[in-house]
Amino acid sequence: MFMHNKRLQYTVRVAEPNPRLACLMLEQFGGADGELAAAMRYFTQGLGEADAGRKDLLLDIATEELSHLEVIGSIIAMLNQGVKVQLSEASKNEAELYQMIGASGTSAKESLLFGGGPALIDSAGVPWTAAYVDSRGEPTADLRSNIAAEARAKIVYERLINVTDDPGIKEALGFLMTREVAHQKSFEKALYAIENNFPSGKLPAVEKYASMYVNTSQGEGDMDGPWNSGDQWDRVDDLEQVMPADGGDGTASVGMGSDDKKAFTQLAARTMSDPTSDPTTGADMGAGPGAGRTSEGDLGGAADIADAVAMAEAMTKPAKK
Ligand code: MN
Ligand code: MN
Numbered sequence: 001m002f003m004h005n006k007r008l009q010y011t012v013r014v015a016e017p018n019p020r021l022a023c024l025m026l027e028q029f030g031g032a033d034g035e036l037a038a039a040m041r042y043f044t045q046g047l048g049e050a051d052a053g054r055k056d057l058l059l060d061i062a063t064e065e066l067s068h069l070e071v072i073g074s075i076i077a078m079l080n081q082g083v084k085v086q087l088s089e090a091s092k093n094e095a096e097l098y099q100m101i102g103a104s105g106t107s108a109k110e111s112l113l114f115g116g117g118p119a120l121i122d123s124a125g126v127p128w129t130a131a132y133v134d135s136r137g138e139p140t141a142d143l144r145s146n147i148a149a150e151a152r153a154k155i156v157y158e159r160l161i162n163v164t165d166d167p168g169i170k171e172a173l174g175f176l177m178t179r180e181v182a183h184q185k186s187f188e189k190a191l192y193a194i195e196n197n198f199p200s201g202k203l204p205a206v207e208k209y210a211s212m213y214v215n216t217s218q219g220e221g222d223m224d225g226p227w228n229s230g231d232q233w234d235r236v237d238d239l240e241q242v243m244p245a246d247g248g249d250g251t252a253s254v255g256m257g258s259d260d261k262k263a264f265t266q267l268a269a270r271t272m273s274d275p276t277s278d279p280t281t282g283a284d285m286g287a288g289p290g291a292g293r294t295s296e297g298d299l300g301g302a303a304d305i306a307d308a309v310a311m312a313e314a315m316t317k318p319a320k321k
Contacts, residue, residue: 084116
């Protein structure tokens with residue numbers, strides 16, 4: 001069960017309201033790498049996890065991410081407090097309110113539709129979606145994805161820190177950013193605590209393809225490194241050699257029963273192309289200059305163009321009083 005503690009995980013001290021900055025902060029509230037996405041990612045993985053250690057880890061971190069959601073949501077609420085009360089109470093004139101809520105496109109939606117409350121949208125107003133959670137129910141795949149998710153969240157916090165000079169916000173964001181670093185460490189440890197963690201899943205890789213590096217982009221700019229050369233790699237520079245990789249004829253085929261085979265033959269006969277036919281088509285008849293025109297005519301002639309220009313000019317003249 002969940003219980004709520006009335007104190008935040010980190011104290012939120014916002015110097016002054018700023019609805020535009022609030023919109024940017026929404027990226028970590030309802031955005032792709034935001035706290036709700038993180039919480040739902042680890043919560044659902046934890047429920048499905050069979051290993052006691054990983055289940056505990058995932059539920060600990062999921063619950064902490066909800067605490068982060070509360071911190072970033074509180075920052076957003078404080079930043080919107082000014083516009084929220086001014087708009088609700090209509091205590092400024094239209095021009096002043098218009099300017100306040102119109103600081104950015106998203107801040108208008110935040111103020112008008114959501115009344116300044118933190119909404120589950122990103123900084124461009126896009127609603128949060130479960131599609132941000134990419135779990136596959138296989139710990140060696142999910143932990144790698146979690147490591148990347150923590151890295152992304154860290155970077156987004158870093159960018160948000162760079163767009164504000166409010167010391168209280170910077171400090172709270174620095175805390176949230178640092179916690180993602182700690183989570184990344186935990187997920188890496190948990191990944192390597194699984195003895196056979198590469199490749200993911202139960203089936204082994206096919207050995208003769210597992211260390212093949214195919215140099216498919218060749219020419220100036222080719223570069224060697226441990227990612228494509230050395231003892232661990234069977235490097236392929238002569239592409240003919242691996243087309244197709246299995247040494248077969250490289251065609252696609254399927255075994256079909258007699259009914260399917262009959263229908264297949266009928267379809268092929270009905271849609272057969274005749275390379276000797278060269279009929280005149282609508283594209284030939286209507287083609288203008290530069291479009292593969294095959295016949296002379298008065299289409300697009302100088303007189304026609306002059307007429308068309310005159311007609312367009314007549315239509316766009318200012319109305320007479
Ligand atoms: Mn977090
Ligand atoms: Mn995290």
